[in-house]
Amino acid sequence: MNQHDQRLGRHIPDPVRAQNRKAIVDCLRRRGAAARIELSEQIGISPATVTIITSELLEDGVIREEPAAPDRNEAARGRPRTRLELNPDAGYAVGIKISMHQAAVSLTDLSGDILGAETIPVRANRDAPEWIADICVQQVQKIIADSAIDPALVLGVGIGIPGYVEYPSGLVRWAPVFSERDVPFKEIVEQRSGFRTFIDNDANMTALAEKWFGVGRTFPTVLVVTVEHGVGMGLVVNEKLYRGAHGFGAEFGHTKIVVGGALCRCGQRGCIEAYASDYAIAREANILGPSVDTDDPIALQNRMRQLIRQADDGDEAVISIFERAGTMLGTGIANLVDILDPPVVVLSGARAQSARAFFSSLRDAMEANSLLGADQTVDLRIDSGGDEVWARGAAALVLEETLI
């Protein structure tokens, strides 16, 4: 147990106490700030228990008293209640997101605010995992030094990787960013950085970002669909990330939408990814020319930017490519809505910025494939926040793993 663990009061708690701690942290996450009596009412535990548990959490530095704000209405009603909130300075989180063409490294406080971020170009599926880890850890050290925070306050490193990541072992079973299977990337980064490291599927990390800092503060269940080089999903059910029985849960990109359909880079046919991901769109566009190597992540990025512009400028052939991709993804999301009936769907990842034709076809397909029509409208939100979502996701992953 290191010094920082002691400050956070890390020890084996009894289950009811742990449950109460979790309930209070969850309630403050959702509400932002709340008085003790509100916590008692919301959670249904006695005011005395709330007082004991919040004292512990205050002592541990996990929560703090809300900085006083002049509020005339409150003052008029008498002595203002002290409100509690999660303490953004309880520690810091390092985030690493590995994509096909870059690694994004970030440092956030525990409210998800970014203190520093760097993007390093990599050719992930050609560089060795150890090499990628080395250059990421160098950047981590640089960002921590630049931001002048105490490295002892870094609670951990959260890593997001597209593909099948075994949880909690951190073994990357299969991912397009690595040329090998079964890469123990958690271990590799942990050894090099010296920080506790947590690794998860990148879409899961996005879902955690929504849970802690986004729509998950309003809705207990959130479905996130990510589109970029691949297509992924993350699912929070009743405030909890859904991981499945073997830690492979919430995979979406390789579900089949056309049995025997287009060839996917996974080797199977008819996967959603084979229609809606960047490489699938570029593959179709190669017929129009000029042809690009869809395996070259940087060429692919540039091509996507160009194609989006062409579609938005009215090029009918390119529009039809985005329409097809949108229709396939919209149908796939309609399937997820059938299966999961979520209160909200968030579309995230690089392709939350795409051609107008993509989004209109996507919405049309979602509506056309809903059995109940207008009764089953889904609140679809486009999160075009870019790389920030990964930094917030890393912070959320570290919060989940270390704070509660």
Place this chain on the structure above:
Amino acid sequence: MNQHDQRLGRHIPDPVRAQNRKAIVDCLRRRGAAARIELSEQIGISPATVTIITSELLEDGVIREEPAAPDRNEAARGRPRTRLELNPDAGYAVGIKISMHQAAVSLTDLSGDILGAETIPVRANRDAPEWIADICVQQVQKIIADSAIDPALVLGVGIGIPGYVEYPSGLVRWAPVFSERDVPFKEIVEQRSGFRTFIDNDANMTALAEKWFGVGRTFPTVLVVTVEHGVGMGLVVNEKLYRGAHGFGAEFGHTKIVVGGALCRCGQRGCIEAYASDYAIAREANILGPSVDTDDPIALQNRMRQLIRQADDGDEAVISIFERAGTMLGTGIANLVDILDPPVVVLSGARAQSARAFFSSLRDAMEANSLLGADQTVDLRIDSGGDEVWARGAAALVLEETLI
């Protein structure tokens, strides 16, 4: 509050007490029987709290002391511990399952054992819901009278219906068994029977049956796929039936497996149901002749029996029909496994009895569409228990709604 409600100690409990009650009932459901000290260890609440809560549950009649059984080993270790178990005689549940061609009415005790059952032929989509309710309620009264139980001990009626059932209102938004939309079937049955009535999607009810009396006693998460006239699914996540945000959750039959594919009776194209359900199989077989009316539920049942026999006897054309249905359903289940990564999948409903070619194609397609191959093998179980599953599902629904 009626007399029976009083016997069961129904009143507004404080949340922690309710949580402890639920934890103890859940633990006894999973383990079958357990001593108080085992409950304390398993759930992580103090022995004193276990003693208080189990006293209440004993007084309420929800649990009982396990009938003494001579056990030499136990006796040899000293004074035997009294073990507690759920009390199967705490009350009774009436079940009604509406299919296209029949209504199955049952009476069970709370361990899911069937005291009486009747099947009434109906032509569900041609008969008015009120008429179906009338003949079901007549049967319910007859079964209760025949079994000589005290009607005051009937805790409720559980009804399973294929289609979109709004929960907990019991409004049937859309179902193939009714020719109208928005049928308030819960109200209709409640008025006629005088019993508290609970209504749910039939596949949800099967999932509850698995939770209370089947594989759900071993696995906290269970995926049930039902195939008969339609294709459905039910999902238990962490001991809790997953209903989705609008109560429409866990729909499977109308997810798309071939965009723009075969026409489904819902009016859309490419639904799994349009390939794997009874009517889809019969529709293909009509090309071989003799043609049957796939809208006629009884003709369809007979035709299915005949086709299964023909396939198992080696008729290549009929085998190819079952192979296609199995491939489509297996691919659809592989999609669910990708999305949900369940520890176990149960195939239930009438078509858990089908041609051998159906099951071998289904298993092949599940394996071929799994990205991780052997690492992701799914424990697929075929529950060919027939109509009993509906009776147990009704008991489980009533248990969920009244006991905890």
